[in-house]
Amino acid sequence: MTVKRLAFGGDYNPEQWPEEVWAEDMALMREAGVTMVSVGIFSWALLEPSPGVFEFGWLDRLLTLLQENGIKADLGTPTVVPPAWFYQAHPEALPVTKDGQRLEFGGRAAICHSSDAYHEAVTRITTALAERYRDHPALAMWHVHNEYGAPVSSCYCDASAAHFRRWLRDRYRTLDALNDAWGTLFWGQRYTDWEQIRTPRRTPTAGNPGQQLDFARFTNDAMLASFRLERDILHRLSPGTPVTTNFMTALSQCGSVDYWTWGREVDLVTNDHYLVSEAERTHVNLSMSADLTRSVAGGDPWLILEHSTGAVNWQTRNIAKRPGELGRNSLAHVARGSDGAMFFQWRASRYGAEKFHSAMLPHAGTDSRIWREVKRLGADLAALAEVAGSRVQADAAVVWDWESWWAQGLEWRPSEDHTADERADAFYEALFDRHLTVDFVHSEADLTAYPLVVVPALYLATEAAGANLTRYVEQGGTLVVSYFSGIVDEHDTIHPGPHPGVLRDVLGLTVEEFLPLRAGEKVAVEGGNATLTGDVWAEDVKLHGAEAVWRYADGPAVGGPAVTRHALGEGAAWYVSTRLAPAALEQVLALAASDARLPERAELPRDVEVVLRADAETGRRWVFVLNHSAHEAKVPVDGAGDELLTGDRVASRLAVPAGEVRVVRLDP
Incomplete structure (x- = not known):
């Protein structure tokens, strides 16, 4: 996707609020410099209150309001949470655990990706959304599902077993080849009929490792097939509009997805990242996730689609971010290739499982440190608009x-x-x-x-x-x-x-x-x-x-x-x-x-990161310097240039205050 400016905003769930609040949201979004919001991600029950009956009025009004206020929409297909009526009719679509227990409706992502009924319902809602909104001027991109694999990826039900057998037939063709690959002569596990093969549920002792590894591959492919189903509908009915789904590349957050395979399937790689907040150097894991996401994108610009303004709600101890950390974290993603900074979420929820999750507009309202830092970040991203589309140079x-x-x-x-x-x-x-x-x-x-x-x-x-x-x-x-x-x-x-x-x-x-x-x-x-x-x-x-x-x-x-x-x-x-x-x-x-003849860079202080983005077409280069330490850092700069966040002229050496970020556009 060609991005003309850096995206700034977050998940917006106005359906949780009376419509009179929406006008206030629009005014505050303009004040903060918001350019895009993600909408409709969890709205299936509102959009299709009964099978085949659609109610789009509230979403029509919302998208029109966004357009009137100059804000684009990352429009979700709400397929991560099917409605209660769907599970009432198709309880078999709920996933089964490794222990054989069927999970219940009431959380999110309770999906068997081998369910024909789920795919039929997904096709209907995705088609209806694409046909209605494909030409809407507020539409910036399509957001399919949400965080595939979190918190449930594998399903061990009978439908999954049948799907798994089909997948294995395609992979191995013959039972002899499968038996050889899995080493089934060990412990007498040899199969003589395809129907004997089931999902690798809990066994008395260690299960067959070849089977378990193939089931992990199958699980990744089953989720990917669900994504492709929606993506292809959107490509056909809404040509030219980018389609994405939000990854979670941080290794501690979502291990069931092979993002090397997924990176080739989306039009724009997007990622969600949340700090392991009790870690001593949270910025290192953030940078690692950003580098991994950029690499999954093949080096192209990507987008951080979710991170937090402060504390999250789901860790053992949800540590709040310190003053300045909100903006510094966000610009660290931008330094490492993100063309923007998006959050979960715009307005903090009053109810539900995530009511203690931070937001751009916190429970404390606009007279709060978080709101002031959100406004500053919006201004900073506007000042950095010219870096959009450039690429990071790696060592x-x-x-x-x-x-x-x-x-x-x-x-x-x-x-x-x-x-x-x-x-x-x-x-x-x-x-x-x-x-x-x-x-x-x-x-x-x-x-x-x-x-x-x-x-x-x-x-x-x-x-x-x-x-x-x-x-x-x-x-x-x-x-x-x-x-x-x-x-x-x-x-x-x-x-x-x-x-x-x-x-x-x-x-x-x-x-x-x-x-x-x-x-x-x-x-x-x-x-x-x-x-x-x-x-x-x-x-x-x-x-x-x-x-x-x-x-x-x-x-x-x-x-x-x-x-x-x-x-x-x-x-x-x-x-x-x-x-x-x-x-x-x-x-x-x-x-x-x-x-390897790499430079020493011994003059750079610890916890000060220096990253270079460059535009091969124009020859322009930008040096990002992020000071995560408690002391001012003096950093050598390869040449002279303009610092974009302060307007200062820089020559050879740059002073970066503790906790601050500076971005220098180097002279040609």
């Missing part, structure tokens, strides 16, 4: 694969203390602290643009992925791989030969045995002038071309290689066989970054 890449994450998360792995998302978080934070902007990539993607590629957790690695990473290093790249990577193929079957499977050649080593550590146990690794500390994991590593840079000084692998480097072709591959403490991991990455 390095992190390999991430949702299918590998699903596989690693199955039962009976060597240590429950090792998780893929924890390693991804740790490596990303170390790169963030080196002031490197990161793209995320799939393991089989083209890596030639990146001098440094980091693999924090790739338990499942295909032959193609191994060849791709090997070729990358041979052609001059620098690779860093963490332990328990390259172990299994796409069926969760161990690669032949010693670990790490398809990564043996590029790393120049083998792993004879995994040596997970006891809870709280630590190991020391020595090399050069530094002794590093690790925990959780160790390995018995044998060198086959690689050199040991650090060795274990104690623990179960004492004397053996702990951190290695393998010169291969024109490049080098590093391997880290234990979970290093953050400062230790940063030392290893410093050496790898030196191999």
